[in-house]
Amino acid sequence: EIVMTQSPTTLSVSPGERATLSCRASQSLNNNLAWYQQKPGQAPRLLIYGASTRATGIPARFSGSGSGAEFTLTISSLQSEDFAIYYCQQYNIWPPYTFGQGTKLEIK
């Protein structure tokens, strides 16, 4: 089973600033990585797939990068609606699909 580790657990950033979230896999993923955003009381929403492709309707301030086993989600110029929990998920080797434990992005 591929283990996904996200860092930091909590990230405090001011509105308008840039946020950088990290996701590390226990082995190489061939870019088979997705990112999700979850707000309180809501289901996760797909942001990024293929490590760097934005899903339909996702603003350009969200970008994904990385390769191998190290990946980054960057949110440029944070908006109030971006404060949420973010999860990464690998689909390179499954079953099982596995998720990171999440990074909570909070307002500084």
Add this chain to the structure above:
Amino acid sequence: QVHLVESGGGLVKPGGSLRLSCAASGFTLSDYYMSWIRQTPGKGLEWVSHISRGGATTFYADSVKGRFTISRDNAKNSLYLQMNSLRVEDTAVYYCARDQSYSWFDPWGQGTLVTVSS
């Protein structure tokens, strides 16, 4: 508009059974693989089960193998999860999600809460 709506959650005693349903709309269910994913405060997001477009192929997490059964009725645009021999640790919000061909999940339903407690 693509939409998934789960139902069937509730309170059940350890050892009991529950059947979750997921109603799909806005797309042709038979064109897509589907999965169930659960979420707990302690373990986070955990993929539970996957089913192929026609229903012939299924996969399960080790934690539920032999106790849970995924199925689908494409004619009724519905996905199901039969959960037997429930344990306290199965307590979670259960989501159905469209599985983009052995890859990412989009969209997800709003979730249904299953509580296993005596």
